[in-house]
Amino acid sequence: MTFKDLNIISMKDFSRDTIDHILNTAEKLEPVARGLEKSDLLDGKVLSLLFFEPSTRTRMSFETAMIRLGGRVLNLGSVEASSIAKGESLADTIRVVEGYSDAIVLRHPKEGSAQMASELVSVPIINAGDGAGHHPTQTFLDLYTIRQESHLDGVKIAIAGDLKYGRTVHSLCYALSLYGAEITLVSPKELRLPDEIIYDLKKRNIKVTQTDSIEEAIRNIEVLYVTRIQKERFPDPAEYNKVASNLLITPQLLEKADPKLKIMHPLPRINEIDPRVDDTDHACYFNQSFYGVPVRMALLALVMGVLE
């Protein structure tokens, strides 16, 4: 498989071998991501960032990934200040920006926007979130984190929080199924993983268990992936408080866990994880957000054709 000009739209486009290759490439670039080594791999290359929705981590990690590899970044800037505000279509914007860039990172509120963009231009499109659709670079960095901090093959992982609406969770479950993971899903009934996805996982012979008790799940896992529960999903604030406190990760809870257990969170966290957990060896959410840099460096270098 050649990566040059490949679009990164959905995890479903990637086989395990391809994912492994991307993660291996990220590992080689990690010293550069940490600023320990210098690189000019992407010297002379230009990456455009088109974010039609707010982002801190994804946008900044793409920027730093590009800069660390010696490339330059163009930013759309705020939507209000651009011609989008004048009613320019995404289709036109993307074709204009193609002329300025070697690759385009796109975040847009509509599902399928990245797919449409990829049909219109010949530079690679990297999907940084299309509405409730996909966010594949997040999944790549999640997989990389699991691999570096624990192990990926057959990992025993619990995923807790909003499993219904969280787009990162759906792609992550799919990707984990390629690695024969044992998955425990922890959520209140209202926020369970959609049935189709569970059905899909079981069809791939993945062991999936559902529970609403984090205490039950914590005993026998190697990785705990916590996601944010959005207050807006609950009409009744009391209901939200009850659900949120049931899933709260505290030092007391962690006494029952394997000492090697790693806790991940895509961030931003609101109050899913007690700050006292940050100082334990379990916490790896800040490493996780750093790993976004080598992973995005790898993707950029591969799709721009400077690495094979």
Next chain:
Amino acid sequence: MTPNKSPTQKRELRVRPIENGTVIDHIKAGQSLNVLRILGIPDSSEDVVSVVINASGEHGKKDVVKIENRELNVREVDKITLIAPNAVINIIRHFDVFEKKHVVIPQNIEGVVRCINPNCISNSSEPVTSKFTVTSAKGKIVLQCKYCERVITENIADRLL
């Protein structure tokens, strides 16, 4: 398909035989009105059309639509396939069945169906044609949007463009 006419088919023929035109047979019972809608009948056509609803066929009930002086185009046939995957299209010339075609489920359709996801880019003001991959499971058509990946299995007739 047996060459012998069964009694029901003879009874169908009590509808005036047509000299030239198309008979769409083996339409899933209840879908004939949607077939008419696809063909723009009666708005866009002066031709005489007869419809049989709930005729008994070899595999249970079916509908039949007979249109005089008209042969269907590929787009019309694609749409009919989605709501009546077992339909058989008979071209009638000089009162005889001149050609008989089983509809073939297309692998992909473009610009035929509107996505059910209101937040899909194909439902926005962007210049993009809806695209679906088509599969069938146990005689049921399953459409998956190429953009947002949402799946449509029910009431496809209501989503036709």
